[in-house]
Amino acid sequence: MRSFRLFFIAAILLAGSLVSAQSKHQFTLGDKDFLLDGKPFQMISGELHYPRIPREAWRDRMKMAKAMGLNTIGTYVFWNLHEPQKGQFDFSGNNDIVEFIKIAREEGLWVILRPSPYVCAEWEFGGYPYWLENEDGLIVRSKNAQYLSEYESYIKELGKILSPYQVNHGGNILMVQIENEYGSYGADKEYLAINQKMFKDAGFDGLLYTCDPAADLVKGHLPGLLPAVNGLDDPAKVKELINQNHDGKGPYYIAEWYPAWFDWWGTKHHTVPADQYTGKLDSVLAAGISINMYMFHGGTTRGFMNGANYNDQAPYEPQISSYDYDAPLDEAGNPTPKFVAFRNVIQKHLSAGTNLPPVPPAKPTISIPKIELENVAGLNDLKPEGKSSESPLTFEDMKLDYGFMLYRTKIEGGKSGILKVKDLRDFAVVMINGKTIGNLDRRTGVDSINLKLPDGNVTLDILVENLGRINFGKYLLQNKKGIVGKVIFQNSEVKNWQNFPLPLKSLGHYAAKPDLVDLNAPVMKKGTFSLSAIGDTYLDMTDWGKGVVWINGHNLGRYWRTGPQQTLYVPREWLHNGKNEILVFEQLKPENKELSALNKPILDQLQ
Ligand code: GLA
Numbered sequence: 001m002r003s004f005r006l007f008f009i010a011a012i013l014l015a016g017s018l019v020s021a022q023s024k025h026q027f028t029l030g031d032k033d034f035l036l037d038g039k040p041f042q043m044i045s046g047e048l049h050y051p052r053i054p055r056e057a058w059r060d061r062m063k064m065a066k067a068m069g070l071n072t073i074g075t076y077v078f079w080n081l082h083e084p085q086k087g088q089f090d091f092s093g094n095n096d097i098v099e100f101i102k103i104a105r106e107e108g109l110w111v112i113l114r115p116s117p118y119v120c121a122e123w124e125f126g127g128y129p130y131w132l133e134n135e136d137g138l139i140v141r142s143k144n145a146q147y148l149s150e151y152e153s154y155i156k157e158l159g160k161i162l163s164p165y166q167v168n169h170g171g172n173i174l175m176v177q178i179e180n181e182y183g184s185y186g187a188d189k190e191y192l193a194i195n196q197k198m199f200k201d202a203g204f205d206g207l208l209y210t211c212d213p214a215a216d217l218v219k220g221h222l223p224g225l226l227p228a229v230n231g232l233d234d235p236a237k238v239k240e241l242i243n244q245n246h247d248g249k250g251p252y253y254i255a256e257w258y259p260a261w262f263d264w265w266g267t268k269h270h271t272v273p274a275d276q277y278t279g280k281l282d283s284v285l286a287a288g289i290s291i292n293m294y295m296f297h298g299g300t301t302r303g304f305m306n307g308a309n310y311n312d313q314a315p316y317e318p319q320i321s322s323y324d325y326d327a328p329l330d331e332a333g334n335p336t337p338k339f340v341a342f343r344n345v346i347q348k349h350l351s352a353g354t355n356l357p358p359v360p361p362a363k364p365t366i367s368i369p370k371i372e373l374e375n376v377a378g379l380n381d382l383k384p385e386g387k388s389s390e391s392p393l394t395f396e397d398m399k400l401d402y403g404f405m406l407y408r409t410k411i412e413g414g415k416s417g418i419l420k421v422k423d424l425r426d427f428a429v430v431m432i433n434g435k436t437i438g439n440l441d442r443r444t445g446v447d448s449i450n451l452k453l454p455d456g457n458v459t460l461d462i463l464v465e466n467l468g469r470i471n472f473g474k475y476l477l478q479n480k481k482g483i484v485g486k487v488i489f490q491n492s493e494v495k496n497w498q499n500f501p502l503p504l505k506s507l508g509h510y511a512a513k514p515d516l517v518d519l520n521a522p523v524m525k526k527g528t529f530s531l532s533a534i535g536d537t538y539l540d541m542t543d544w545g546k547g548v549v550w551i552n553g554h555n556l557g558r559y560w561r562t563g564p565q566q567t568l569y570v571p572r573e574w575l576h577n578g579k580n581e582i583l584v585f586e587q588l589k590p591e592n593k594e595l596s597a598l599n600k601p602i603l604d605q606l607q
Contacts, residue, residue: 025167027174027207029226032250034290036167036174042288043174043253044346045072045112046296049121050100051081052323053299053333054554055093056573058100060360061297061333062107067357068328068339069346072174073104074255074292077115077162079154080129080305084401086150089157101165105172111165112255112292114177115158115204116195117151118476122262122319123307125469125479130401133480140476141182143191152198159202166206175207177255181230183212183220185473192222211255214241221245228255230294233280235287254284256294259338260326264309264317265467266443269564269604271326274341281342285349293342297333298325300569303555304402304548307471308426316426316442318467320565321557322603331569331601332536334362363572366535368597371582373527375590376510378519379406379463383500392483393499395466400501405482407462408498413453415490419460420448422485426467427546429587433459435520439588442467451489460494462487463502463522463587507550507583522547522587527595529582534575537597538567542605544595545588552580561588566602 026037033040046065053061065073081095091097104111118141119127132138138146165171178195192210199208211228212220214237221227227245232238233254242252259277261270284291301323308318324331328339340359347356383406387398392407421428421440424447428440438449466481487494510526539549541559549556549568552575556568586592 024170027167029207029249029251032252033288034251034253040288042285043072043110043112043290043292044070044285045074045290045292046070046328047074047256047292047294048297049075049078049299050097051078051094051305052301053297054571054573055096055099057333057571059103059107061329062104062109063357063360064329064333064335064339065109065296066107067359068296068335068343069350069356070109070296072110072112072292073296074112074114074294075100076119076121076123076127076180077113077158078119078121078123078127079117080124080127082158083129083154086129086131087153091161098161098165101162101172109172110167111173112175112177113162113173114180115155115162116178116180117154118180120180120472121307122301122323123471124305124402126307126471126476128476130396130469131399133396134399141185141191143188143194148194148198155198155202159204163203163205166204168206173206175209176204178208178210178222178225179220181212181216181220182210183216183218187219189222192220196222196225209253209255217241217245226251226253228253230254230256231258233257233284235283235289238284238289239287252287252289254289254291257284257291259293259295259328262298262319262323262325263564263603264319265560266562266606267317267564268606271604274338277338278341278345281345282348285345293328295323295325295327297329298323298327298331299333300331300557302557304466304468304558306468306558308468309472310470310475311473315445318426318443321559322565322569322601324601324603331603332363332571335359364535365599366531366533366537366597367599368529368531368537371527371529371595371597373525373582373584373593373595374512375516375519375523376513376526376583377508377524378513378516379461379522381513382502382504382524386498386500389497389499390495391486391493392497394484395481395501398482398499398501400482400503402466403504404463404465404502406500406502407464407483407487408500409460409494409496411453411458411460411489411494413458414455416450416452417490418448419451419494420488421462421483422447422488423483424464425481425484427465429463429522431461431463431521434461436522436588465587504548504585507553510583519590521590522585523590525584525586527582527584529580531575531577531580534572534577536572537570537575537599538601539570539595539597540567540602541595542566542602542607544584544592545586547584547586547588550583552576561607563606564604566605566607567598569601570597
């Protein structure tokens with residue numbers, strides 16, 4: 001054991017010295033320009049997020065970044081992925097941020113690192129791990145002692161593995177962002193200063209900066225740090241704003257420049273033609289301003305990792321799984337007309353004789369005509385041991401992070417009336433004696449349903465889905481999931497519940513269950529299909545209801561008839577020549593039996 005530990009320590013020291021063996025650089029603030037080893041350096045950067053891209057494809061996306069003319073990439077770091085349970089850290093597989101940064105270096109790209117515990121990013125709880133909600137009295141994004149203590153242990157862990165990759169240590173991380181658009185949330189400069197100190201103490205000892213939308217920059221910047229601006233692209237205004245908040249000096253950095261926008265369920269797909277942006281990009285680059293486009297490549301928010309917006313003016317808006325963003329690289333990583341247009345603009349600003357790498361061709365796609373599926377597990381097969389309670393328990397009470405919770409109780413039949421679920425978060429299938437009778441949906445405010453109970457003792461089931469914790473605004477602080485209030489029938493509380501968590505994480509090896517026929521309830525289905533040629537493909541869920549799909553063990557994300565997303569992107573990296581397995585958890589249309597896959601996505605169809 002001891003010799004193993006010594007070996008481990010030696011390996012870490014060796015890794016550290018390999019990093020520092022690379023040449024160290026100085027990245028500093030000039031009056032007008034960023035200075036790399038004393039010479040003006042303009043970052044032409046694009047954002048891409050390691051968890052939104054299969055690890056196997058990280059290098060391909062970076063090559064695309066180079067081919068468009070980017071010299072830098074930006075990424076957030078996602079706390080909920082790296083510390084899924086308190087004190088348990090994970091930097092493996094698709095969470096291997098160090099590898100992501102190393103590949104960027106090998107491909108000749110600098111990195112802007114955004115490891116703020118809060119990231120927004122259309123990500124579950126803005127990147128916060130769900131378990132923070134179980135810490136007594138903890139208040140995120142504040143000086144609250146419990147919060148700062150969890151924050152500190154996380155950022156120290158990050159510092160240990162990432163600080164050696166800063167330029168001043170021989171790596172390729174140019175600078176590091178603290179907090180994220182804090183001015184849109186609060187104005188406490190002491191809190192910001194604590195962020196700065198925590199970062200420094202964790203080893204982030206290079207250049208630090210903040211970023212905020214123009215209207216909130218005064219509140220969100222910390223005197224002494226560079227205030228970058230988001231969403232502003234008029235060069236004169238960018239310079240004026242940064243000058244005003246930085247002792248009359250630059251350098252000038254647009255930390256998020258939006259080539260389009262993200263989507264949420266039930267709302268039209270967002271696109272903006274490239275020609276509305278090329279002139280702006282041209283003038284920003286001509287003015288010597290550094291820029292990070294958010295997103296250069298959005299990719300996919302797989303699993304249950306999407307967030308949601310909610311405020312007093314708008315309904316609850318959970319984001320879709322595709323994070324295509326109408327970005328220069330599409331969801332699958334192929335160049336779009338926007339990519340070509342931006343590349344042409346960037347090329348104009350490179351020094352004479354510099355030629356960009358050729359644009360790699362789009363990847364081959366395949367279609368799959370018909371995959372047959374059979375029922376392999378009903379809710380009773382999927383549910384683990386439950387826990388009883390008088391009133392329903394929340395996800396957090398059950399230490400359930402994401403996915404679904406099944407609530408079950410018995411009530412006396414022979415009655416009818418309204419069943420109301422108070423504070424439903426977020427979507428529910430209601431069943432009587434195992435048969436679906438309707439849905440409840442937080443987005444539309446439908447929290448009640450008319451029940452006509454048969455005689456006798458009746459089983460009432462409510463399957464509740466967490467559609468994504470809020471990732472922006474004051475409702476970050478009210479983010480518990482499941483049935484958060486009470487269930488009322490005929491004006492009195494329904495009590496004595498069994499609570500069954502269904503995280504749908506480690507999926508079983510299901511075999512067909514012929515007795516699961518004519519089911520009228522959510523069900524897990526399985527199919528296999530054989531491929532003789534591999535390529536990217538898009539599962540067509542247009543005729544399905546609502547659910548989640550896994551291929552060869554990879555959770556591809558959610559589908560929902562409502563749209564605008566109707567297909568689920570399947571990366572070629574996760575398909576096999578020969579046999580492949582697909583699992584579909586369908587909540588609304590258990591009678592469906594077949595699927596096909598298309599050679600192009602449908603992201604713009606509301607139904
Ligand atoms: C803000 C946030 C980002 C992202 C964008 C919208 O600017 O900083 O994380 O949420 O909005 O995509």
